[in-house]
Amino acid sequence: MSASPLITGDGQLVDIGDVHYNDELAAPQTYGVMRFAHTSDALRGLVRDLRDRAAREARPLTDFMDISGRSGHSRIGLDIHLTGEAPMVSDATRTVELPVAVTALNAVLAESLADLRSLCGDGGVDFGRLFIPRGPAVGRAEIAEAIERGWLLLPSRHSVAEDGVVEIVLENLRYVLSARLLGVGRNFAEMVVKGKHGLGIFQSLAPTGLPARLPAKDFMVGAVHIALGPFTAFLNRPTNRDGVFHLASRLLDGIRTSGISTPRQVELYNSGDAPAPTDGLAVRLKLYPPDGQVARLAERVLLPGRSREVLAAGVDFADLTDIFSPTGSRALFDEVAADPSDGGIYGRVLMPGKMITIPWEQEEGVWLQEFQWRLIYEYARGNVPEGVLEGEEIPKRMRPFLDDLKYVGGEQKLSKVFVADALPPADTLRVLKRNGIGVVAARGMGCHPGKACRPPFFRMDQTLYEELVRLEGEGMRFYLLLEYNGHAQVREFFRGLWVTREGKEHLPRIHTTMAMFGSACDVLGPVLEEPIAAFLQKMRDHPRLGEGFAVAHGSGPGVMRIVDDAAAALGIFRLGVGIDAEEIGQIPNFEPEAVAQFTNLAMNTRQDILDRRSLFKIFNLGGFGTSYEVNMALTFLKIGQCLPAPYIFIDPVGFGPNGEPFWRQTLEQFATLSSDLAGGGHVLGPLGPRWVVNCCHEVRTYEEGYAVMAAFVDDPAAYWRERGIAFSRVRFARDNLKKAGVPIAPYIEEALEGE
Known part of the structure; x- marks a missing residue:
């Protein structure tokens, strides 16, 4: 080569x-x-x-x-x-x-x-x-081979000349700057010093796309799509239009320039005396072989069978680092302390070729949190020179990690990493994002109000959770090093849940989740263990479910633990979404592939996750908490935040009055409120739609419950018709869930398309 x-x-x-x-x-x-x-x-x-x-x-x-x-x-x-x-x-x-x-x-x-x-x-x-x-640059034959291998992705509108020059036509995208914002204070300096990381609030996509012509003596920012794999590319200064040339940013790095859907901005100037048509306007580039380090990274990241997928999505932070390994992750925290009295640092910022240590902010031996958050802000903006390490100043143990960061792909926002013992508040996380920091790693969620930080606090309040969801949706990555009871694991915040590496790979394949609600009391184990295991196996083995099936639970003991253990033994994906039950002696379960733990005040947020993400709900024997979950689930169903589907109420023993099913009185009350109500000379009418109650199924055995659910999976449309559920209601709920990012099972879509 x-x-x-x-x-x-x-x-x-x-x-x-x-x-x-x-x-x-x-x-x-x-x-x-x-x-x-x-x-x-x-x-x-x-x-x-x-x-x-x-x-x-x-x-x-x-x-x-x-x-x-x-x-x-x-x-x-x-x-x-x-x-x-x-x-x-x-x-x-x-x-x-x-x-x-x-x-x-x-x-x-x-x-x-x-x-x-x-x-x-x-x-x-x-x-x-x-x-x-x-x-010499890479030739045409080698380019064709790389495309076939999945080591190079080019858009549909491209050509490769005999000498290997690649020509790529501009997409219908244009970026504009805010002239008013540019004129404010030090904004020009902010952009010059920080480069593209200082552009976030000044530049945006134009709603009108490319103009028909680029006027003479005018500047324009457009975009192309390309995923380079290991190659280095250098853009020619001239384009395919006389007088139109590309500005100085002409180097595209191997590995780093990945993610075919990510627009790669191209900066053009028409130096001619006449407007230049933009239809068919193209940039030209040459590809060059990778150096040894990039070639080794390519072999590690662009694996056979996955290379095209990785390049299409963009080489991720986790692809290049050992972040999911507890040993590798601990290295990022080696001097980070949980408390100022421990003698370590508060946190650090890691980036290609540079490392910044952030001290604890104290006055008279007392940690001042508000000062700490402001200090993080100033470090993120680059206003504090103390603690900045470069070149030989960087500890040798950290250099390989920092070197790998420069190859992060996609939108390339993940090459700056903030590390602290606990996540800072939501507004501080937003400041980090605004200043180009794309990855945050922590060992906990912060201190419980009024309590010490030890042991690490893993629960989120509603504000923090909603900000994490927003920031993850904007491209940030969050990693949590969980260490408890002698165990250690690293999780990423992904699609609203803290997932393991395996969980991140599997979660996108999940389309049908079944929530299992029930008592936290362990005395039910002998009654429920075997039937629940058999029930879950039947669900997993249904031909329309398979690896697309998951179970969700409250991440506690009792019925929740029985379900989790049975699902784990069967290889079924598990979601554990809990609240702060340790105050009443319940230890949270961190074994599921996807988890989220909330403070008690965020109970409704926690219930929102369980209800929206699950198609089926199973209400086992349970107390006040389960009764609350019943009411919330039916309310979500009524307002169109859950799809109409079977909700199973099960009592295999007969724990109700006179040996009746445990949930019968509850269901009778629901039937009453959805009936025509009259009394005392007043006609009130129903207080809720009947079709909601029609989705509630009282069963004696898990086999009965499975029969109801399997029939629904086989023919959802027949179920909706039999239960008096209008297809417009189903579509309304389907659309709401899609907006919330909840996957819709293919058999649901098929049933709606058939109507």
Whole structure:
């Protein structure tokens, strides 16, 4: 295979000159020097040789090397390119300096170039990388082979030329900047210093997509789709339209540029004198072989049978790190303390090539939480220089982890990691997200109000849970290192639940969940263990369910533990959603593949999860808690937040009055409130729809319950008709659940399509 290109780290812009006007580009421009410090002997020698060769052969320097600017700078229209003057190489200072021109091609930035002096005068702002190809680009045949293997994904509108140049047509996407926000305070500085991580609140997709034409002397941010696999790509500056060129952000990294559905922004300028049609406008790029490290990562991540799936979704944080291993995860917490008196740090921020330690914020020996949250904010914004470790300052044990972070794919938001003993409050998590931190790892949820932090507190309140759901939906990742009773496991917050690695892989395949409610008393074990196990096996073996079937329970003892143990033995996916029952002596069960634990005040949130996610409900023998769950479940059914399906009320012994079924009086009350009510000369009518009660089935055995549920799975439409349930009600509930992200079983969709 040909040699991979040499790609440096970021260089800094220094020695900036006065701003002048470039008539050809119709834009303000300044000249400066890009300096690469602490360079290797190999890099300096190579730059010297190529500089001399370009002069000797009278060829442009860009035939041998080029600059790729930072993505965030190009996205706001700030372009940087080589002037063609000879590089300056110094062995004494171990620097390489390249004369460059910086141009503000976005009219909104016309008054901002002068601000670069103060920002870049001390050489502290990264401005771009040096790209030096050391061999030919990948050829057409090798590109075809990579596509066949699933190591390269290209959109439908692409072509590959004989020389291997790939041409990709722009999608109907355009990004716009807020001119008003750009004019506020230090916002320009925020974008220049942070690059694309500082753009979140200034740039957004335009609702109108691409314009029909790109006007002359105008700037535009569009997008293409590509998933590179291990290859490095370098965009040509010219596009397929005369006069339209791509700005400086031209380097696409191997592994990192993955996720075919993720738009890759392209920044274009029409330097011509006439508008350029955007229909068919395409960028061109060349692919280059990976270096050794990227090739090894590709072999580890792009496994046979999974490579196409991984590239399509984007190489995830968990794909590249050992985060799901308790041993690997503990390394992130090695100096993080649970309390200021322990002598460790509060937390840290990890990112490619950099590590920040955050101290405990105390006054007179007392931890001040509000000050701590503000300190996190300032560290996230980069306003506190203390505790920042780079290069040789980073402990060797952390360097491999930090190095892997730069290859995270998708939208590339997961390369900055916040680590603390406990999750900070919801508003602090939002600040982390706003400042480009995409991953949070903790050992607990924080301190219980009025209690110490030991042992770790695992329960969420409603505010924290809702914020975690929102942030996960926006692309953040949350990991929890659970250590209890001598056991350790790592879980990710995924689709509203804390899941194991296996749970994350399996949960998307679940389409039918059955919630099992019942007493926390262990005395029922001898009565229920065998019939529940046999019942679950029949459900699992139903041909329409199989691995798409799961059970959910309250994550406690008694009936809940019986169900969990039986499901585990049968390989059935389990969801444990509990509340803080330790105060009454119940120990939570962390064995299910997916769990969530809530404070008692978040009981309704917990019930919402159990009810919405489950199609079937089984009410076993139970007390006040189970009675509450019955009423909540039927209320959710009535208001269209659950699909009409069998709700099974079971008593295999006859614990009701005179040996009657335990739930009979409850069901009789429901039948009463859904009947025509009259009394005392008043006609009230029903207080609830009859069809809700029609979904309630009183059974003596689990076999009877299975027969009702199996008949529903085989023909849902017949069940709805027999029970007087309008198909409009079913569709209404189906649509509500889809909006909430709840999967709908295929046999439900088939039944609705058939009507």
